Amino acid sequence: xxxxxxxxxxxxxxxxxxxxxxxxxxxxxxxxxxxxxxxxxxxxxxxxxxxxxxxxxxxxxxxxxxxxxxxxxxxxxxxxxxxxxxxxxxxxxxxxxxxxxxxxxxxxxxxxxxxxxxxxxxxxxxxxxxxxxxxxxxxxxxx
Numbered sequence: 001x002x003x004x005x006x007x008x009x010x011x012x013x014x015x016x017x018x019x020x021x022x023x024x025x026x027x028x029x030x031x032x033x034x035x036x037x038x039x040x041x042x043x044x045x046x047x048x049x050x051x052x053x054x055x056x057x058x059x060x061x062x063x064x065x066x067x068x069x070x071x072x073x074x075x076x077x078x079x080x081x082x083x084x085x086x087x088x089x090x091x092x093x094x095x096x097x098x099x100x101x102x103x104x105x106x107x108x109x110x111x112x113x114x115x116x117x118x119x120x121x122x123x124x125x126x127x128x129x130x131x132x133x134x135x136x137x138x139x140x141x142x143x
Contacts, residue, residue: 031077
């Protein structure tokens with residue numbers, strides 16, 4: 001399980017250090033892909049397989065399902081951490097998430113998200129204001 005928020009940066013070669021406490025779960029490999037709200041999703045290999053099955057199970061007769069699957073899979077890259085715990089983020093994914101220098105790496109249970117620091121702070125500020133309202137709406141889902 002991935003938890004917490006960590007401040008890092010993109011190095012000149014496009015690599016981001018992932019927190020040391022996340023690394024054991026990523027030793028078998030990982031997949032980085034386009035996330036939602038213009039961040040990146042990082043999945044350990046085992047979680048990626050589950051996500052892949054879920055997306056593959058979407059009906060290809062639905063235009064929105066096809067569009068999501070295309071973007072999700074076309075943007076994905078399999079990788080491994082280097083010996084310093086860094087993951088390379090290709091330019092197309094850095095552009096998608098607006099990653100330049102300062103980033104925030106967050107643990108979101110089964111996945112990791114990588115955000116541009118300014119965008120993350122803005123998102124957090126907006127979400128924190130609505131946190132109670134969001135929670136109340138999600139009670140219908142069993143939370």
